[in-house]
Amino acid sequence: MATIAFIGLGNMGGPMLANLIKAGHGAHAFDLSENALVRAEAAGATRAASVAAAAGAADVVVTMLPAGQHVRAVYMDEATGIIGAARPGALLIDCSTIDVDSARAVAGAATDAGLRMVDAPVSGGVGGAEAGTLTFMVGGPDDAVEAARPILDCMGKAVVHAGGPGTGQAAKICNNMMLGIQMVSVCEAFMLAKRLGLDAQKLFDVSSKASGQCWSLTTYCPVPGPVPTSPANRDYQAGFAAAMMLKDLKLAQQAAASSGAATPMGSMAESLYALFCNQGDAGALDFSGIIRMIDGQS
Structure with missing residues (x-):
């Protein structure tokens, strides 16, 4: 020991x-x-x-x-x-x-x-x-x-x-950039479904078994119900705070700028999380709570 x-x-x-x-x-x-x-x-x-x-x-x-x-x-x-x-x-x-x-x-x-x-x-x-x-x-x-x-x-x-040195950090920020982008896409899909009259559980049942499947959907679904253990079922109490997601997205954009990589979706995700975190105490909510902003909630 x-x-x-x-x-x-x-x-x-x-x-x-x-x-x-x-x-x-x-x-x-x-x-x-x-x-x-x-x-x-x-x-x-x-x-x-x-x-x-x-x-x-x-x-x-x-x-x-x-x-x-x-x-x-x-x-x-x-x-x-x-x-x-x-x-x-x-x-x-x-x-x-x-x-x-x-x-x-x-x-x-x-x-x-x-x-x-x-x-x-x-x-x-x-x-x-x-x-x-x-x-x-x-x-x-x-x-x-x-x-x-x-x-x-x-x-x-x-x-x-x-x-080698630094590649652990590189892997982390690349992974979390994917995660941030995917969460926004899942939130947008559920809010579109809501306005089209499609039940959230039905969308989950389809997409969790189809090409829309991803971790943000099947493990961390941002609407209450389909995944009982997701933060959506406890009023978005943070497992991974939105402010921490914003931090990682900023790191990804800094790395993209210094390396000359094109990350337009990562840049958009950073902007959306910045808007969300600037809404009162939203940064303390779970990062899946961005669905509230996408839904037009204050």
């Missing part, structure tokens, strides 16, 4: 840490939130006084942070960062969803310091984090990915090695 430092204990990081502890790993936890630290201690972690203190006490460092700027600061700050504080030979695993350029910059700095690092963003939402059924898209050298795999297996059901 490894000694793990876990930094970033929010809605995803907290339950991921709990699953590592359940698997028998020792854990040092750090977060800026006192409530998050209290929950981590209740799960069995030792509270660390700082990022550097947590990293210096561990064989493996796992991070789950909001954005690229936070990842760069937490890893690369000369005085307080993980790279400067980590033990020789430590393994670094960043599970944040960030821009590819930041992921590669931090990985390069870790390599220069003689440390192994992988970018390992996740798919599966809060429910997957709690259940330990996340999918990890992992970028990094073969040896680092294989070293990270037993740790990731404690938190998820699938670990996919996407390629």
Whole structure:
């Protein structure tokens, strides 16, 4: 069993840490939130006084942070960062969803310091984090990915090695761009069906077995009824918040601009989610809640 430092204990990081502890790993936890630290201690972690203190006490460092700027600061700050504080030979695993350029910059700095690092963003939402059924898209050298795999297996059901540094992030933003586009298309189809007098269950029965089938329809149907476990049946309480979808769509558009890729549907999905998230507290709703805007609801 490894000694793990876990930094970033929010809605995803907290339950991921709990699953590592359940698997028998020792854990040092750090977060800026006192409530998050209290929950981590209740799960069995030792509270660390700082990022550097947590990293210096561990064989493996796992991070789950909001954005690229936070990842760069937490890893690369000369005085307080993980790279400067980590033990020789430590393994670094960043599970944040960030821009590819930041992921590669931090990985390069870790390599220069003689440390192994992988970018390992996740798919599966809060429910997957709690259940330990996340999918990890992992970028990094073969040896680092294989070293990270037993740790990731404690938190998820699938670990996919996407390629070299940054490719985990690339896989995540490409996947979520598809997801955002597909959800909008499913919402539009149900709202068209509504206006044509076609029952939502009947459309689901047809499309779930026909060429319109996709995850946004069969697992996360945005209208109440056809999929009882979807957020539509609990007033769009977030499993994956609309604000997080918007973040990922923005990352996809940044990557498209920097790489010269044409993503017109991705651009439109970003614009629609931006409009939705600007409606009061809509960003806190599940991303499937965009059907309300498409339906003309305020």
